[in-house]
Amino acid sequence: MPEIDYYILKRSLTGWEDECGDTGIIRVYDGQCFLGLIDVLGHGKEAYDIAILSENYIAENHRCNLVDIMNGLHAHLKGTRGAVATLCRLNLANGELNCVGIGNISTRLFSTKSLHIIPRDGIIGYMITAPKQEQLKLYSGDILVLSSDGLRENFDCENYPNLLKGSAKKIATDFMDFLNKGNDDASCIVLRYGI
Numbered sequence: 001m002p003e004i005d006y007y008i009l010k011r012s013l014t015g016w017e018d019e020c021g022d023t024g025i026i027r028v029y030d031g032q033c034f035l036g037l038i039d040v041l042g043h044g045k046e047a048y049d050i051a052i053l054s055e056n057y058i059a060e061n062h063r064c065n066l067v068d069i070m071n072g073l074h075a076h077l078k079g080t081r082g083a084v085a086t087l088c089r090l091n092l093a094n095g096e097l098n099c100v101g102i103g104n105i106s107t108r109l110f111s112t113k114s115l116h117i118i119p120r121d122g123i124i125g126y127m128i129t130a131p132k133q134e135q136l137k138l139y140s141g142d143i144l145v146l147s148s149d150g151l152r153e154n155f156d157c158e159n160y161p162n163l164l165k166g167s168a169k170k171i172a173t174d175f176m177d178f179l180n181k182g183n184d185d186a187s188c189i190v191l192r193y194g195i
Ligand SMILES: [Mn+2]
Pocket: 039, 040, 042, 148, 149, 150, 184, 185
């Protein structure tokens, strides 16, 4: 089974950890890796509280079907300001990756070619289009990056020749340092499949 290396990094707009409305979760179990990245609308203390509420819900339910988790989170966040999120599950043995996304979390696979997952529209907790599962396949050496809209999505690889090199922690730190827009909380999850 290919080894994996992963890292979650988040940085609040205000600099205080308990004012970050972005959060991530990773769980490795039974030959699978569950990943989720959540961006609660806005930022500050209230966004942080909803981020923790979301994280706890997902942590409790991370072994369930991804569409069911998304629908459950939508119900759980009713009456809050809402969030966007992408949830993924990777089969570590064969590289099969399933993703369910609502709203503008960016999910990219850097491989021999670069691929995007297209999320569905909506705000979790307010109004969503029916969650849909998308499937990709990872091969050894591929790098999966989930990022919130606090980070620039478009960049020219030629300007950042070392961005996708090194450990997951190094890559996540570079994304945060080089691509931070500076106007919102920012977060990313980096997973290297096969080292
Ligand atoms: Mn945001």
